[in-house]
Amino acid sequence: MALPVRNSSILPAVFAGLFALCQLPLGLLRRKTAFRKKGLLKSPTAYFGILSIAVGGEIFSALVSPAYGLWGLVLHIIGSRLCVFGITGGIGSGKSTLGKFMRDNGFIVLDCDQISREILVKNHPAHRALVKAFGRSILTESGDIDREKMAALAWSSDPNRGDAVRKKLSAITHPFITNRLMFKLITARLLRFHRWVAIEAPLLFETGMHWLCSPILLVDVTEGTQARRVMERVHTPPERVERQIRSQSSRDEKLRRADVVFDNEGAVNLLYRQCADYFYTEHGLAFR
Numbered sequence: 001m002a003l004p005v006r007n008s009s010i011l012p013a014v015f016a017g018l019f020a021l022c023q024l025p026l027g028l029l030r031r032k033t034a035f036r037k038k039g040l041l042k043s044p045t046a047y048f049g050i051l052s053i054a055v056g057g058e059i060f061s062a063l064v065s066p067a068y069g070l071w072g073l074v075l076h077i078i079g080s081r082l083c084v085f086g087i088t089g090g091i092g093s094g095k096s097t098l099g100k101f102m103r104d105n106g107f108i109v110l111d112c113d114q115i116s117r118e119i120l121v122k123n124h125p126a127h128r129a130l131v132k133a134f135g136r137s138i139l140t141e142s143g144d145i146d147r148e149k150m151a152a153l154a155w156s157s158d159p160n161r162g163d164a165v166r167k168k169l170s171a172i173t174h175p176f177i178t179n180r181l182m183f184k185l186i187t188a189r190l191l192r193f194h195r196w197v198a199i200e201a202p203l204l205f206e207t208g209m210h211w212l213c214s215p216i217l218l219v220d221v222t223e224g225t226q227a228r229r230v231m232e233r234v235h236t237p238p239e240r241v242e243r244q245i246r247s248q249s250s251r252d253e254k255l256r257r258a259d260v261v262f263d264n265e266g267a268v269n270l271l272y273r274q275c276a277d278y279f280y281t282e283h284g285l286a287f288r
């Protein structure tokens, strides 16, 4: 009886295909290492390590088949273009204020809070999923999500209940937010070829969106300032603001993970100045 013979010529083609596919995350990582100021990915060793793997893989793929080589190159460029600036900070820290300033200076800023509003419109699958999970009592008379009611549930005075609601809320909304964000990111970076694009997200680290961002800009204020500005903006009970702050990653953790920190304890103009100085010195971009 003849034994099955392994077709050895298929193996290089399989590896070349896999290397070509790996060029997408490698492109993203290479760009991340170029701007990181902190963490494992910040060192020149990391940059040249990733570059060597990418170039080695690319040469191998191209030698096996020029089509794989070309495909790998295209995926590498796509991956590197998906890496953009990240803006984060706790609730009320001043992200939207910074985002608006950057927008006024030519940036496309993809605001995750705004996206979270877009996916909760009537008849959107996220709207239907929330009604299924929490019942019709979270709706206004016209059938829209009552954001105030939803916020009261998510930051309820019973901490266990609040945690459970936020967990469910995040599990439902975050996949829709990520999909819509990716659509907008692809449009901005791959179809419109816009150079200056940023993702603005309060939960950048919690949702894993930080993988798409480099450098990560943190708008930093003390918890006291956060609470005061949120209460000044909309009338919110202090205990709820306190719970909202606690439900997000801590200030220390954000400071540890961000690449660039803008202190927003002072006047808005000082925040703008730090931002303009940073972009001028690090990226040669002059703000108005």
Ligand SMILES: CC(C)(COP(=O)(O)OP(=O)(O)OC[C@H]1O[C@@H](n2cnc3c(N)ncnc32)[C@H](O)[C@@H]1O)[C@@H](O)C(=O)NCCC(=O)NCCS
Binding pocket: 090, 091, 092, 112, 113, 116, 147, 148, 150, 151, 154, 166, 169, 170, 173, 174, 177, 201, 202, 203, 204, 207, 244, 247, 248
């Ligand atoms: C609970 C909702 C309906 C309250 O709406 P509301 O208009 O009152 O607040 P808004 O959406 O403007 O959010 C205000 C701030 O609350 C904080 N926040 C929002 N959702 C969360 C959450 N799941 N966990 C912790 N903080 C949150 C953020 O700092 C945000 O900037 C709304 O926040 C929501 O749908 N949240 C779930 C989606 C989400 O996680 N959004 C964050 C995008 S990454």
Ligand SMILES: Nc1ncnc2c1ncn2[C@@H]1O[C@H](COP(=O)(O)OP(=O)(O)OP(=O)(O)O)[C@@H](O)[C@H]1O
Binding pocket: 089, 090, 091, 092, 093, 094, 095, 096, 097, 098, 113, 202, 229, 230, 232, 233, 264, 265, 266, 267, 268, 269, 271
């Ligand atoms: N430097 C500052 N001085 C005084 N007020 C400020 C300053 N920066 C922002 N604010 C005010 O603080 C409030 C919160 O700012 P902003 O909406 O930009 O924060 P945010 O991080 O986007 O908040 P959220 O997470 O809730 O969306 C707003 O009313 C804003 O006008």
